[in-house]
Amino acid sequence: MTLHFLGKTLKNPLVLASGVLGNNKQILERVHENGCGLVTMKSIGPAPRDGHKNPTVIDLGCGMINAVGLPTPGYAHMEEEWQALETRTFPLNASIYGGSVAEYQTVAKFVAAKHPDFIEINISCPNSEQHGMIFGVSEQSAFDVVSAVKQVIGDIPLIAKLTPQAPDIAKIAKACEAAGSDAICAINTAGPGMVIDIESKMPILAFKKGGLSGPMIRPIAVRCVYDIFQAVSIPIIGLGGVTTGKDAVEMIMAGAHLVGIGSGVRYRGIEIFKKVNQELNAWLCAHDTTLEQIRGAAHGRDAVKNKGQAQ
Amino acid sequence: MTLHFLGKTLKNPLVLASGVLGNNKQILERVHENGCGLVTMKSIGPAPRDGHKNPTVIDLGCGMINAVGLPTPGYAHMEEEWQALETRTFPLNASIYGGSVAEYQTVAKFVAAKHPDFIEINISCPNSEQHGMIFGVSEQSAFDVVSAVKQVIGDIPLIAKLTPQAPDIAKIAKACEAAGSDAICAINTAGPGMVIDIESKMPILAFKKGGLSGPMIRPIAVRCVYDIFQAVSIPIIGLGGVTTGKDAVEMIMAGAHLVGIGSGVRYRGIEIFKKVNQELNAWLCAHDTTLEQIRGAAHGRDAVKNKGQAQ
């Protein structure tokens, strides 16, 4: 199922979501060996950060809620990790974040020099220049940060990762495309939500609120990918709630090129990548079709054909 | 558990959500007899509307997705229903919607003359004056529609029903309070979402996208109620994913005065109101506490005490 994505070759269309297990080279390698086409590092920030106190991640059964708080050693304090990754034998997606356009730029420039295969910018972070508003909910902020990052990363393909909290995610995607993004990753966690423990009368997460992920957000992710597919020509990594081959087919029919998996690791283990690949292939085989043929199929035949021109 | 809400007496704090079973007097009465303190009619619109084609409502297991499309006989074509409701023996919440401020006003004025106990305005509808943007995602739109409706409904208490799609629901709630809303109902359906049938390659809902409800949106609803409680002094109807007495306790601890139930009817039948009341009472009893004592408890003791003044 080898495929090409922004000039690189991936062994299959599955992507490890940022923030899930991506803490060191060895585990990224293990995820890759277990059937993941493209692994993403945990988002790297501008300065060392411990993240929030626990509880930070709670399984709610049909999904999970988390407020890990973007822990990061800080881009400048990961020399050993970068060195280890130099000898990697798998394609790597480096996720980064910042609190301002300048911070994104600084991190991106430094990270680009470490030659990841892709750079993904997580624009679901509060924008310090705009009073905590999230970068990804404003077209202008999204445009600004994508263009700024694009300037400093040379020819490393750029992926903009969007949040479903945007009032109109398709517009944000268009702004990212206009700013030079090479692909869109959708979605980051939904909500936010809150879960209260009624015995202690306290929100369970130490940060009180958290992002929702896993099966319960799949309908939101599919809708976002569907909307984005109609708005842009660049490829999409469809992410959110995927746990089975059929979920992956759904995402691809909504318009995804690649399919990300994060919380699914909770429900089916690291082997989920192998399993989803098998299920996806079995489905394609049984239906005598290919990834290319089903991509965007939920938009109708003509919609897909006309997509390029319609922009 | 009799309690007072905006000058009316309710036999308990449970509310039937709009759009669920509220299609005629007899069924509203049955829901009331089955333990619901306040029943809400299906949202009434400015003109007759069939709503969308089926499928319109699909159960996803941990919640449901719906795009019913606001079917309504139209406020002016319900004479028999209004007559029947005149002799009702239960408190009634009349939900209304419109496509413009003027339409909301027209419907509200007419409905007010029928003497419902409360009027709830569903501001999750596309605002025709602002290119389909939803009323409830803009502070200005929310303010405008609430003030306009308030002018024409005399002393009938007004409840503004908000959508979690607002980038900051607390701000919308504040705008509604400033415009004269007597209470807030939160939340309407979340998302929107989409579910694709991969065999036919079609979105399952005829309208393609739909709102999410039921257990999977409870964390979102709880977070919204929590945020709104910190922003306003008017009471809140907490709604979204409640199916058990413990869920109701959680909603109340987040800050709700009353607790709404919609999709829960799917999972526990019309008797859900009786059951949730029993469970809620049992919990209060076992913890030797009252509704008043636990309301807003998740905010900490001081936060609750200072609430009035903090505005």
Next chain:
Amino acid sequence: MNAIQTPVMLRVAQKKIHGPSFASLYFDHSLEFKPGQFVMVWIPGLDEKPYTISHHSKTGFAITIEAKGIFSKKAVALEEGDLVGFRGPFGNGFNILSSPDIAVVAGGCGMAPLAPLVEALDKRIVFIHGARSKDFILYPERFDTPRQICTDDGSQGHKGFVTDLLEREIITRKKAGTPPLKMVYTCGPEIMMYKIFLVCESFDIPCQVSLERYMRCGFGVCGACVCGRQVVCKDGPVFDSKHLRTMEDFNKTALLKSGKPVQLDQYFSWRCQ
């Protein structure tokens, strides 16, 4: 709750055409089922509507459709191999009595829910079937149980109404001193079911009828199908005499798609426009 919630897509395994306007579509899929329950049938791109399960076995089931409006005409025009979506089964089904002293009264396509019921009942029951004319008599060869036919035009069996035959049966039993009917099951046009109900009431015989209303969710949430205090998709579609007595809307009103309650004749004429 073993019902299917998100549509499962099945291919038409076999299609049987019955007379000028009926067709049965067979599907190779095993469903848990009680006679009287229905499924929501989705034709992608068109609409989704409720249909009774008219045939049921361990490995498959069928629905029988009368071509009336846009949806049902498209449904009877489906071919073997076409994909159709199903949710369900929903609803309560008939409460089944094991006794020979039972009558089943079908009108037209109302035979669909009653057919699996008849197959589950004693072979000695009274089985009455009315139709417009000979050509519209569903499943002419299907049953071991003998059937009394009546047609509006007299082209087969008794010329007249199913109520005539039912009343005759009740009176005959009374006169002969044989055991009275213990239950009457019926499905057909609502006016017919209402008349059957009145006959049963006058003779103190309990009955069960299967109602039809416009449906959306099929599982008791949206309220589209309410009939008085009853939620047809969830509390019904089968209702017994006890409920029927308190259902003001029975044979009177039904909600249009908009939620507007209208007289039944208006409901049906509007639907079949």
Next chain:
Amino acid sequence: MNAIQTPVMLRVAQKKIHGPSFASLYFDHSLEFKPGQFVMVWIPGLDEKPYTISHHSKTGFAITIEAKGIFSKKAVALEEGDLVGFRGPFGNGFNILSSPDIAVVAGGCGMAPLAPLVEALDKRIVFIHGARSKDFILYPERFDTPRQICTDDGSQGHKGFVTDLLEREIITRKKAGTPPLKMVYTCGPEIMMYKIFLVCESFDIPCQVSLERYMRCGFGVCGACVCGRQVVCKDGPVFDSKHLRTMEDFNKTALLKSGKPVQLDQYFSWRCQ
């Protein structure tokens, strides 16, 4: 997956203080459990941390805490009746062999996960327990299985390290020609476990150790606890020799809360600041 996912709040049913810095908290709640598994312990308003289940019965369980930093000090200061939240049990637990030819080697609070294991093993096993001094020996009265004690200061038993006692045992068996050890289970400071591992490797005896890393989710998603290729909360916390051989980070590095990998001494000193 019978583990508790959203914290269940339990009241401290009983508290037992052990020496100067340990306490066990008992809870009346039945948990499915394998020796070696852990729970995430939540003190509302403070933090949530992993603790091994140190006592287990059909109706209850306990955790044993060593007062070290802010959280554990607060935990040992909890009183009967206080509310504590639990998620779990998580992790894989020990792979249990039924044989008398087994050694269990505990260091300090590392006794906590090993205690229920010892209770599940043959009474004739070799059971070694090391501690700083006499006062720090956990559960002095608990076991039917005889225990060889060693302390750093010689205040009880052998003065010296658990590795001394283990090596002595292995060599004695060799000389006497009695069956060699089939398995060594160990938990304690990582440097101690590493030394035990080396001893075992040199004598070709398999071992199982229980590792400790900073944890967030407890169920293998967040990656906070990775140790080389292994996810400690999910693949561990118990690892056997086969895995240990390939775990470059064993006794070397651990991730801080920020995700930064540091030398173990730095990890532990930073934590206990």
